[in-house]
Amino acid sequence: MSLQWTLIAGVLYAEITVVLLLVLPIASPRKWNSLFKSRFLQGIKNQAGIYFMILLAILVLFCLDAIREMRKYSNPQGDRDGHAHLDLEMQESMRLFRAQRNFYISGFSLFLSLVIRRLVMLISSQAALLAQSEASMKQAQSASAAARTFLKQQGDAKDNISNEAHDKEINELKSEISELKEKLKTAEANQSAVKTQANNLAKEYDRLAEEHSKLQKKITISSGDKKSE
Incomplete structure (x- = not known):
C-alpha cells in the first residue's frame, strides 16, 4: 500500500473510532457538547468548515481515482487470440484488487466523514434541547411555586378577613348581651320597686x-x- 492510501486508511480507522465513541453510551450529550465547545475546538471552529470541505474534496478525488483504476483493470488485457500471459493476468488481478480495496477505503472514509458531521450536529442539538427543557422545567416549577404561594396568601387573607368579621360579630353580640343584662337589671330593679310600693x-x-x-x-x-237619752 502506498503512502497516500496508508493515510486514507488511517483516516478511515480514526473515523470508525470516532463513530463508535459517538454512538456508544460512553458520555451524555452534555459532556459531548461541552467537549465540542472546548477552547481547542472553538479555536478551529471558524476553519472547521474549510478543513472539512478540503477533506471531502481529497476523499472524492481518491475515490474517483480508485473507480478509474477499477474500470481500467476490470477488462484484462491479452492478445487478440484471447490468451493472456499468466504473469500479466496475475498483475492485472492484483491491481484490480488494489483498486477495489482503495475504492472501499476512500468510499467508507467519505461516508463516515459525513456521518460524523451529522452525529456532531445531532448531539449538539440534543444537548441544546435538554438544556432548554431543563430551563423550561425550572421556570414551570418556579411559576407553580409562586402560584402556590399566591394562593396561600390569598387563603390567609380570606381567613384573616373571615376571622375579623367573626370577631366583630362576637363583639357585637357581647355588647348586645351586656345591654340586655343592663336592661334586665333595670327591669328587676323596677319590679322590686313596684313590689315594695304594692306592699x-x-x-x-x-x-x-x-x-x-x-x-x-x-x-x-x-x-x-x-237614742237611749
Whole structure:
C-alpha cells in the first residue's frame, strides 16, 4: 500500500473510532457538547468548515481515482487470440484488487466523514434541547411555586378577613348581651320597686280599713247613746 492510501486508511480507522465513541453510551450529550465547545475546538471552529470541505474534496478525488483504476483493470488485457500471459493476468488481478480495496477505503472514509458531521450536529442539538427543557422545567416549577404561594396568601387573607368579621360579630353580640343584662337589671330593679310600693299600699289599705272599722264602731256606739237619752 502506498503512502497516500496508508493515510486514507488511517483516516478511515480514526473515523470508525470516532463513530463508535459517538454512538456508544460512553458520555451524555452534555459532556459531548461541552467537549465540542472546548477552547481547542472553538479555536478551529471558524476553519472547521474549510478543513472539512478540503477533506471531502481529497476523499472524492481518491475515490474517483480508485473507480478509474477499477474500470481500467476490470477488462484484462491479452492478445487478440484471447490468451493472456499468466504473469500479466496475475498483475492485472492484483491491481484490480488494489483498486477495489482503495475504492472501499476512500468510499467508507467519505461516508463516515459525513456521518460524523451529522452525529456532531445531532448531539449538539440534543444537548441544546435538554438544556432548554431543563430551563423550561425550572421556570414551570418556579411559576407553580409562586402560584402556590399566591394562593396561600390569598387563603390567609380570606381567613384573616373571615376571622375579623367573626370577631366583630362576637363583639357585637357581647355588647348586645351586656345591654340586655343592663336592661334586665333595670327591669328587676323596677319590679322590686313596684313590689315594695304594692306592699306599702297593701299595708296602708289595711291600716285605713282598720281605722275605718274603728270609726264605724265609734259612730255606732255614739248613735246608740243618743237614742237611749
